[in-house]
Amino acid sequence: MPMSRSAAGTVFMVGALGLTLTALAYPAMLGVQTTSSSPSRIIANTQWGPLTEADRDFVVKVRAAGLWEFPSGELALQKGTSAAVRTAGQHLVSGHTALDATCRKIAPKLGITLPNQPSPQQQGFVATLTSDKGEKFNSDLANILRVTHGTIFSTIAKIRATTENTLVRQLADQANDTVLDHITVMEKTGLVDYDQVLFQETAPPKLPAADVTPPAPQPGEPVAALTPPPNAATTPPAP
Numbered sequence: 001m002p003m004s005r006s007a008a009g010t011v012f013m014v015g016a017l018g019l020t021l022t023a024l025a026y027p028a029m030l031g032v033q034t035t036s037s038s039p040s041r042i043i044a045n046t047q048w049g050p051l052t053e054a055d056r057d058f059v060v061k062v063r064a065a066g067l068w069e070f071p072s073g074e075l076a077l078q079k080g081t082s083a084a085v086r087t088a089g090q091h092l093v094s095g096h097t098a099l100d101a102t103c104r105k106i107a108p109k110l111g112i113t114l115p116n117q118p119s120p121q122q123q124g125f126v127a128t129l130t131s132d133k134g135e136k137f138n139s140d141l142a143n144i145l146r147v148t149h150g151t152i153f154s155t156i157a158k159i160r161a162t163t164e165n166t167l168v169r170q171l172a173d174q175a176n177d178t179v180l181d182h183i184t185v186m187e188k189t190g191l192v193d194y195d196q197v198l199f200q201e202t203a204p205p206k207l208p209a210a211d212v213t214p215p216a217p218q219p220g221e222p223v224a225a226l227t228p229p230p231n232a233a234t235t236p237p238a239p
Helices: 005-013 026-030 053-079 083-110 120-131 134-162 166-187 194-202
Strands: 042-046 049-052
Touching (some): 042 083, 053 083, 053 120, 053 134, 053 166, 083 134, 083 166, 120 134, 134 166
Antiparallel strands (some): 042 049
16 A cells, blocks of 8 residues: 555654653764764774764664664564565564674774664654554555665765775675665565655655654663564575
């Protein structure tokens, strides 16, 4: 069931406007809201190469993506009414389990603080999929995830082309392969509305910064790991 243009816009706004963040300084700490107008500004010199604001922002975005796409994959395994949707869910779970492990490995080395919750906007995506049933769930999963993966694809390419940090470059390589895989399995569901996907990718809704920034972890809060459910294979089948 293809999404209408108005429905697609609503999906991206669900749950976002009603949530606020309390710590104004914390988005800069996470790197989602950069602290200067130049993403190329070097914020640390590490043994793996200089770390820029854009590098830090990228690591945080990969982590935050997993925090909502992983549970979306679990929902697909539970609620998907077709084999293709359940396969897509398995790819989401396994792909973000691996990406998250890399983020948690490199973040301490680079001095990057990782969130433990996705942004309010991303929480809205999960809320939508949680409430969906049947074919509506299948369609929303395919289209929401196809839009978000298509949007981040160009960001990955830019980071891969410009970063001088070896660890960030390796994460970009892994993310590129994972995102392309996820785009492919979403398209293989046969539910992607390409006209609406293109519209959402080229004219996304303008949201306040707070709605696209993950909530701050509490002081001393351990970094949560994404753990696949017992019925999810660690390696997905070929798309």
